[in-house]
Amino acid sequence: MNLIRIYECLCDETRLRILHLLAQGPLCVCYFQDILQLPQVAVSKHLAYLRERGLVEAHRHEQWKIYSLPEPRPKELDWQLRCLQDSVQTEEVFRADLRRLKNLQSECCWVAEALKQTGGSLGNKRNIGRTSKR
Amino acid sequence: MNLIRIYECLCDETRLRILHLLAQGPLCVCYFQDILQLPQVAVSKHLAYLRERGLVEAHRHEQWKIYSLPEPRPKELDWQLRCLQDSVQTEEVFRADLRRLKNLQSECCWVAEALKQTGGSLGNKRNIGRTSKR
DNA sequence: CCAGCATATACTTCAAGAAGAATATTCTAC
DNA sequence: GTAGAATATTCTTCTTGAAGTATATGCTGG
Numbered sequence: 456m457n458l459i460r461i462y463e464c465l466c467d468e469t470r471l472r473i474l475h476l477l478a479q480g481p482l483c484v485c486y487f488q489d490i491l492q493l494p495q496v497a498v499s500k501h502l503a504y505l506r507e508r509g510l511v512e513a514h515r516h517e518q519w520k521i522y523s524l525p526e527p528r529p530k531e532l533d534w535q536l537r538c539l540q541d542s543v544q545t546e547e548v549f550r551a552d553l554r555r556l557k558n559l560q561s562e563c564c565w566v567a568e569a570l571k572q573t574g575g576s577l578g579n580k581r582n583i584g585r586t587s588k589r
Numbered sequence: 590m591n592l593i594r595i596y597e598c599l600c601d602e603t604r605l606r607i608l609h610l611l612a613q614g615p616l617c618v619c620y621f622q623d624i625l626q627l628p629q630v631a632v633s634k635h636l637a638y639l640r641e642r643g644l645v646e647a648h649r650h651e652q653w654k655i656y657s658l659p660e661p662r663p664k665e666l667d668w669q670l671r672c673l674q675d676s677v678q679t680e681e682v683f684r685a686d687l688r689r690l691k692n693l694q695s696e697c698c699w700v701a702e703a704l705k706q707t708g709g710s711l712g713n714k715r716n717i718g719r720t721s722k723r
Numbered sequence: 724c725c726a727g728c729a730t731a732t733a734c735t736t737c738a739a740g741a742a743g744a745a746t747a748t749t750c751t752a753c
Numbered sequence: 754g755t756a757g758a759a760t761a762t763t764c765t766t767c768t769t770g771a772a773g774t775a776t777a778t779g780c781t782g783g
Contacts, residue, residue, distance in 0.1 A: 458605070458672075458673075458676050458677070459599075459600055459601070459602060459605070462596050462599040462600045463600050463739095463740090465593075465596040465599075466593055466596045466597050466600055466740095467593070467740090467741080468593060469741095471592070471593070483759090484759070484760060484761095485758095485759070485760090494742090494743080495759085495760070495761095496742080496743070496744080496745095496760095496761085496762095497741085497742070497743085498760090499759095499760060499761055499762085500741085500742085500761085500762090501741095502760095502761095503761075503762085504740090515749090515750085517750080517751080518749085518750050518751060518758070518759060518760090519750095519759070519760090520759075520760060520761095530675065530676070531672060531676050534668065534671065534672035534675065534676075535672070537668065538592075538665060538668035538669065538672070539592075541664065541668065542592050542664070542665050542668075543592070597769095597770090600770095601770090601771080603771095617729090618729070618730060618731095619728095619729070619730090628772090628773080629729085629730070629731095630730095630731085630732095630772085630773075630774085630775095631771085631772070631773090632730095633729095633730060633731055633732085634731085634732090634771085634772085635771095636730095636731095637731075637732085638770090649779090649780085651780080651781080652728070652729060652730090652779085652780050652781060653729070653730090653780095654729075654730060654731095724783100725782100725783085726781100726782090726783090727780100727781090727782095728779105728780085728781085729778100729779085729780080729781105730777100730778080730779080730780100731776100731777075731778070731779095732775105732776080732777070732778090733774105733775085733776080733777090734773100734774085734775085734776100735772100735773085735774085735775105736771100736772090736773090737770100737771085737772090738769100738770090738771085739768100739769085739770090739771100740767100740768090740769085740770105741766100741767085741768085741769100742765100742766090742767090743764100743765090743766090744763100744764085744765090745762105745763085745764085745765105746761100746762080746763075746764100747760100747761075747762070747763085748759100748760080748761070748762085749758100749759080749760080749761095750757100750758085750759080750760100751756100751757090751758085751759105752755105752756090752757090752758105753754105753755090753756090
């Protein structure tokens with residue numbers, strides 16, 4: 456049954472962290488790398504796992520792949536997000552993720568400003584909006 | 590983290606069925622065997638799995654082991670029971686379980702009557718309240 | 724104490740999935 | 754079209770757990 460496939464997604468801390476972040480809004484893969492502080496391959500595989508089971512959606516925006524929660528949200532996912540929200544408030548890993556997300560988002564605002572000035576070219580966003588690991 | 594241990598419990602249809610049944614009230618192992626229509630060893634192992642992770646409790650009543658949901662119920666479990674309740678209504682496996690549970694419960698009422706007459710001796714309850722598989 | 728029922732544990736086999744390394748694909752800018 | 758960045762896939766190794774078989778434990782009634 457379908458519900459079990461959902462629960463299989465939730466048995467892994469990395470995937471819980473991903474869903475927790477996506478509950479705040481869409482995010483691109485490289486942001487996940489920075490926030491989760493995990494190697495690219497790990498992030499990519501967990502995202503693929505979630506995608507195959509319909510818990511996240513992806514679309515391309517220029518050279519980036521943006522992941523988000525599916526619309527409309529399956530009700531089972533909705534229950535789980537509520538449970539996560541309720542259970543995870545006190546967990547340091549998840550709080551730290553949110554902190555890193557906020558930091559990147561404030562950087563992003565600055566990026567957004569910069570973009571207006573450069574006429575919308577996102578070409579070097581990767582060098583502004585996030586710390587390159589390589 | 591603890592939440593993941595809970596989700597690991599929910600990745601298996603048999604365990605979901607067990608929790609779904611326990612949401613209706615406590616039940617002894619042999620009833621699970623009848624309702625789930627699974628071999629004793631399977632039932633016993635899944636119950637042990639749930640017990641180790643704190644999703645069910647067990648106590649002995651005469652020669653039977655009665656399983657129930659923990660009191661007080663952890664809030665994470667509560668969320669999951671609500672989700673189950675909401676998601677599983679239409680699933681035939683779960684509906685069939687409930688039907689078999691009701692049948693056994695009505696037999697049980699009859700057993701209760703019989704017991705009053707025998708002065709409370711439960712010695713042959715197993716031959717009345719459920720169909721012996723052996 | 725012994726038989727028999729109710730339940731649990733140990734052991735084996737098999738499949739799924741997590742992590743890491745290497746490599747492939749896709750897009751953009753020049 | 755070539756380089757380089759962003760992301761995905763493939764392959765290997767290791768661990769967990771599901772199912773089955775056999776066996777053990779614990780309780781009850783004689």
